[in-house]
Amino acid sequence: MKKRTGEQRPRPLRVFVLDCEALSLAVRGDRKMIAWIGLAARGEAEVVTSPMTLVEAYDGRTTEQRWDWVLSRLTVAEIGKEEARQARRLLADAKLHGHKHAIDSVLAVIARQQKGQVTVFTSDVDDLERLVPETIVVKKV
Secondary structure, eight states: OOOOTTOOOOOOOEEEEEOHHHHHHHHTTOHHHHHHHHHHHTTSEEEEEOHHHHHHHOOTTSOHHHHHHHHTTSEEOOOOHHHHHHHHHHHHHTTOOSHHHHHHHHHHHHHHHOOSEEEEEESOHHHHHHHSOTTSEEEEO
16 A cells, blocks of 8 residues: 555654653753753653652752652653563673662663653763663763
8 A cells, every 4th residue: 555645654752761860950950951851741752761760869959849840741660570670681781780770770671661762861871871772872961
């Protein structure tokens, strides 16, 4: 069957996965991060993070209203036993271990689960690049 002229294919969804620093920047009002999150508010992207990243990024100096505003624009992925196993395997394959890499490995599992064009925003490019396939873009914040 031929595609009709003028018929548009849906664009692949853009997915942004935020690490602690990226989320912290958004909560603090960083213009670049707010612009990326703005795409989600317009339906042009999805923004995802892990529950552990929310805890890690918490800063008592930030108002609840600011947190609520940012959280209303992102999805917090559910993490269970299977995701924990996958994260542990990623760490083992990358020859990493310990608490320093634990949240990164969970974030990598979340990034791998997403459909579309996935970008991970992180302050720790080297470790994340070791944990995700080349099809996932890792961008420094």
